[in-house]
Amino acid sequence: MKSIFALVVIILAISFESVGAGDNLKTISLPQVNVELREGDGKAKTVTLCAVCHSLDYITTQPALTRAQWTGTMNKMIKVMGAPISEEDAGIITGYLTKQYGSGN
Amino acid sequence: MMSDQDLSRRTFLKVAGVTAALAASGGVPEGLFASEKRFARFPEKTDLIVLTSRPPQLETPMSHFRDLITPNESLFVRWHLANIPTSVDLNTWRLKVGGNTEKELQLSMEDLRKFEKVTYTAVIQCSGNSRSFFEPRVAGGQWEHGAMGNVTWSGARMKDILSMAGIKAGSVDVSFDGLDRPPLPTVPDFIKSLAIDKATEDDIIIAYEMNGVPLTMLNGFPARLIVPGWYATYWVKALSEIVVHTKTYEEFWMKPAYRIPDNACGCVPPGTTPKKTVPIHRMTTRSFVIAPAEKAELKKNVPVEIMGIAFSGGYSIRDVIVSVDAGKSWREASLGDDKGRYSWRQWFFPWRPQKPGTYTLMAKATNSIGESQPFEGLWNPAGYLWNKVEKTPVTVR
Secondary structure, three states, rough: OHHHHHHHHHHHHHHHHOOEEEEEEEOOOOOOOOOOOOOOOOOOHHHHHHHOOOHHHHHHHOOOOOOOHHHHHHHEEEEHHOOOOOOOHHHHHOOOHHHEEOOOO | OOOOOHHHHHHHOOOOOHHHHHHHOOOOOOOOOHHHHHHEOOOOEEEEEEEEOEEEEOOHHHHHHHHOOOHHHHHOEEEEEEEEEOOEEEEOEEEEEEOOOOOOOOEEEHHHHHEEEEEEEEEEEEEOOOHHHHOOOOOOOOOOOOOOEEEEEEEEEHHHHHHHHHHHHOOEEEEEOOOOEEOOOOOOOOOOEEEEEEEEEEEEEEEEEEOEEEEOOOHHOOOOEEEEOOOOOHHOOOOEEEEEEEEOOOOOOOOOOOOOOOOOOOOOOOOOOOOOOEOOEOOHHHHHHHEOOOOOOOOOOOOEEEEEEEEOOOOOOOEEEOOOOOOOOOOOOOOOOOOOOOEEEEEEEOOOOOOOOOEEEEEEEEEEEOOOOOOOOOOOOOOOOOOOOOOEEEEEO
């Protein structure tokens, strides 16, 4: 039953791309895509703070980056994009990313 | 604000092959999702590879490039900021044109359609196409080769629009902003600029049609900038405002983002930082074997037609040479229909493999001003300009 409901939701989502209102209004609705991060210390903070501006697949689709590269990405998110993340939390998240999504050096 | 986690119950995602089967059985091994390709169907799109979902970055599978023209539903998607337009009402949408101009314009779609309509076919390619092949790896969208497509665009000349507004003396740059908005006010808005001389070239258009119909929402409805021959970072989607500037426009997405080393190859020794950079601009020359596909199995003594595509940054393709023996020997391919210097060109190469074994197919294109492709990938820190001669392994049985 649940799966039938899910299917209906999917079909609605896909077909919602019509042009209505005298053909001048165009509306789409975006599908939701689930992203699961790897288990590990710091996951909770990463999930909360890194999903503010974009989906977490920005993290999971990166190649295995070095510690320097993850630190560089963290700096970009905080200093350039203005991610509201304290220094302490940044340390925890960098540790998590380096361990779970890092190249090992 | 909802996190991705909250939305998981409403997930609809078709995950490729093995991952889907494992997920259904509840046994997804740690980390598998990170390396497997995920597919999803977004509005007005067919199943595309999902790099990221919010904002969407969707890649086209290579098999779609058999066609000379890439169907709208197949074309890749790349946004920068999470607040992308999902609803546009043409009754209220206006394209503002102003800054250092005689007049300020507020163009409706009806107004745009009154300018002379220009149509041509042009390759659209993301600056970071093929980034995932860089070694050492670099951060950013991990595209394979599918952040490209060949589309017939129609729209109004930028030049005609700017001359209606009246460009005043002292104009240097023109900036382009779209309806996409930063998720937090601290995030730099996505605005790109072109030098005034570039912006007023004959072939720069504001397109309101792709392949003869209005743009898809995810590709920039209702209108986007087309800078044929140049990377798509300039092809600002869902245009809302054009401003003429008396100074060089250098906000975040022009500097430090989207820059290449300031030298002939746009490259530096792997892992190093360039001393001086310039904004990325014209595309490098590329070619691909599209069929047979990578890892295809062929039969000995059965003729096959190898086909592929070739394009360059605005200069027509002079020739494509093909090798079936990993680059030891080369012969010229025959070229398909010529749709102009901005389009890609199909090429064809008949082959009859005589012995079983593994073969490496390669293609190398040269354009009309002699630009070609290197055999080894050139490196730069942002992962741009990739255009090495690719290798397509196939097996003959």
